[in-house]
Amino acid sequence: xxxxINEIVEDLLEAxxxxxxxxxxxxKYSNLNARDAYHIQLEVIKQKISSGRRIIGKKVxxxxxxxxxxxxxxxxxxxxxxxxxxxxxxxxxxxxxxxSPKVEAEIGFILGEDLKGPxxxxxxxxxxxxxxxxxxxxxxxxxxxxxxxxxxxxxxxxSSAKVVVGKQLTEIDGMDLRSIGMSLYKNGELIxxxxxxxxxxxxxxxxxxxxxxxxxxxxxxxxxELILPGALSGAITAxxxxxxxxxxxRLGTVSVTFE
Numbered sequence: 001x002x003x004x005i006n007e008i009v010e011d012l013l014e015a016x017x018x019x020x021x022x023x024x025x026x027x028k029y030s031n032l033n034a035r036d037a038y039h040i041q042l043e044v045i046k047q048k049i050s051s052g053r054r055i056i057g058k059k060v061x062x063x064x065x066x067x068x069x070x071x072x073x074x075x076x077x078x079x080x081x082x083x084x085x086x087x088x089x090x091x092x093x094x095x096x097x098x099x100s101p102k103v104e105a106e107i108g109f110i111l112g113e114d115l116k117g118p119x120x121x122x123x124x125x126x127x128x129x130x131x132x133x134x135x136x137x138x139x140x141x142x143x144x145x146x147x148x149x150x151x152x153x154x155x156x157x158x159s160s161a162k163v164v165v166g167k168q169l170t171e172i173d174g175m176d177l178r179s180i181g182m183s184l185y186k187n188g189e190l191i192x193x194x195x196x197x198x199x200x201x202x203x204x205x206x207x208x209x210x211x212x213x214x215x216x217x218x219x220x221x222x223x224x225e226l227i228l229p230g231a232l233s234g235a236i237t238a239x240x241x242x243x244x245x246x247x248x249x250r251l252g253t254v255s256v257t258f259e
């Protein structure tokens with residue numbers, strides 16, 4: 001199995017480098033399970049770190065019931081955020097760096113304290129959070145035509161590509177994150193709306209799930225990391241020339257342009 005995992009890791013890295021999408025892992029390797037997929041993801045991240053990349057946070061995916069049902073799973077998944085993925089709000093992203101990008105709006109959590117499972121609660125997350133900030137996650141798939149199942153997206157680092165980080169930081173004291181509204185626009189046209197409750201009922205609950213899941217792999221969420229708890233509405237497709245922005249009311253706005 002180790003030889004197979006190493007082969008898949010090399011294939012994923014090659015697909016990302018060449019921008020040539022690959023056959024779904026679930027079609028090619030029928031004996032892979034979810035734990036294998038997480039080990040593939042961790043090995044990909046390990047290789048990227050050895051080449052000079054740095055972990056700046058984590059992301060939770062599949063936090064909506066609709067997405068879980070689509071992939072036939074009953075829990076979220078996660079991926080890693082690296083320093084070369086970060087884009088500041090109002091920045092630009094080159095389409096040549098991506099394969100088939102989609103954009104999601106999320107409430108980003110910046111931790112002030114470490115969090116480690118197995119018994120982390122959403123209240124622990126709230127107490128450990130230093131700031132929240134508006135973010136856009138640009139997801140992308142190294143799997144051809146987004147024909148993914150859980151194993152495909154987990155191995156592919158949760159289909160992560162870029163994270164666009166808002167310039168406004170807000171403390172969460174006394175704030176009900178479930179009711180924070182979000183409006184997602186493409187080229188000035190309102191595409192969708194959502195609220196904090198879309199992420200597992202409460203975005204801090206999604207991060208608690210993450211901290212407890214990572215305990216299985218002896219990984220800690222660290223102070224200073226940016227944690228994305230899941231999308232507040234469906235993902236929208238982006239093409240060259242598009243500007244996508246999300247408005248979070250009192251939390252501020254975040255925007256990115258594709259070129």
